[in-house]
Amino acid sequence: MIVTMKGPATMFSGFGKVFLGLADRLRSRFETEILALNNRVPDGYPLPITQVPNNRLFGVLFGYPYELSQLPTEYRVLFTMYEASDIPEEWKNRIRDPDEVWVPTTFCAEVFGTYRRVRVVPVGFEDRTYFRKPWSSDEREAFWRRVLPEAVGKRVIGTAGVMSNRKGIDLLIRAWELAELKDAVLVVKTRETRGTIGAARNTFVLDDDWPDAQMADFYRSCDLIVCPSRGEGLGLIPLEAAACGTPALVTRASGPADYIDDRGIYGLEVRGQTLASGMSAKMSSLSSLKPFSSYYSCSVT
Numbered sequence: 001m002i003v004t005m006k007g008p009a010t011m012f013s014g015f016g017k018v019f020l021g022l023a024d025r026l027r028s029r030f031e032t033e034i035l036a037l038n039n040r041v042p043d044g045y046p047l048p049i050t051q052v053p054n055n056r057l058f059g060v061l062f063g064y065p066y067e068l069s070q071l072p073t074e075y076r077v078l079f080t081m082y083e084a085s086d087i088p089e090e091w092k093n094r095i096r097d098p099d100e101v102w103v104p105t106t107f108c109a110e111v112f113g114t115y116r117r118v119r120v121v122p123v124g125f126e127d128r129t130y131f132r133k134p135w136s137s138d139e140r141e142a143f144w145r146r147v148l149p150e151a152v153g154k155r156v157i158g159t160a161g162v163m164s165n166r167k168g169i170d171l172l173i174r175a176w177e178l179a180e181l182k183d184a185v186l187v188v189k190t191r192e193t194r195g196t197i198g199a200a201r202n203t204f205v206l207d208d209d210w211p212d213a214q215m216a217d218f219y220r221s222c223d224l225i226v227c228p229s230r231g232e233g234l235g236l237i238p239l240e241a242a243a244c245g246t247p248a249l250v251t252r253a254s255g256p257a258d259y260i261d262d263r264g265i266y267g268l269e270v271r272g273q274t275l276a277s278g279m280s281a282k283m284s285s286l287s288s289l290k291p292f293s294s295y296y297s298c299s300v301t
Contacts, residue, residue: 002055004073006035007062009045012191012209013162014236015081018104019062021126023047037063037070060102065094075099079121081108081233083166083254087115104234105255122258125239129212132245135220143221148187148204155184158222160215160237163190163197168228168251173200175228178280189218219244228268232256238265 003026007019023034024047033050041049059073068078078098087095095101095115102121103109112118144151157176163169169188176186177200186203189210197205210218219225225241225248232255238248242264250256252267260267 002031002033002057004033004035004053004055004059004071005062006059006071007037007079009036009041009047009049011042011045011212014234015062017126017212017236018123018234020047022123035070037061037067061098065091065097068094068097077102079103080112081105081255082111083229083231083233085111087111105258107254107257108233123234125236125243126212127243130216130219130240130243132243133220135245140221143217147206147218148185150204151185151187153183155181156187156222156224157181157184158187158189158218158225159227160189160218160225161227162192163188166230168230169197171228172226173197173203175226175280176200176203187222189215215240216244219246222246224249227251227256229254229256 005019005023005026007023008016009019010016011020023032026032027034027047033053033055034047035053036045036049053072056073058075058077059071060077060079061068061071062079063070064080065078068076076098077100078095079102081104092115095112101112101116101118103112103118104121104123106120109118109120141152144156159169159172161167172186184202186200188197188203188205190197190205190207191209192207197203219241222241223246225237225246227235227237227248227250229235229251231253232251234255235250238250238256239259241248248265249268250260250265252260252269256265257267259265
């Protein structure tokens, strides 16, 4: 059996990382054609991309309903997700076009299930890169000396991702200001969204594309990762952080509700200022947050 997989050929978005991981594992078990969504392939992409597909039978597209026409197979599966409580109007007819729809979380199943039958296909993180390992204070200091000397010797609250309004960066900044932590810094690891982050005391922005290995070291070098998103289809960052041994705070809603256990990934209620106040309280009591949950030993398969 030949399987065709088409998706975003990027190593920096959550959707792209899930596609990369699943395609890589699948091709070790089946004959697999890997196609790039919109035929865009960055330099250095780690998987071989098929230029002229031969399989016309079974394929999986990682993307959105309006992109399904790019999948050249007879039987078409759409693996998709969305971050809000309802899908865009223009998707509502197109979501009936695939033979099957797969989604990663219960939240996505509820959103898309209004319009058709869907299957929840859980995914995890890349556990060959994101895992707990001995990380000494010397290694932590060396990491911060390389990337942000201002963080050396400080407690570090971190966040990561593209800092759109949906990601709740405004709530995080408000919580940070409420917490008034001493000897601590807030580090925002982002890319191409520096301008969306307002000035705040002891807040630093790292705006660059990092490979997974460097992101794993970033998580290991933080005391806490905070992701106060207003909506996620899945949300990989808390999973990756917890796998590396760093507790994570995440909004108790949408996709992350499937994996919040309050043993390594902690949930916060969504009620405007209450969310910011809750975050600030957690930041102020770092010692109460366990550094790791053994539950997060799953892999991308």
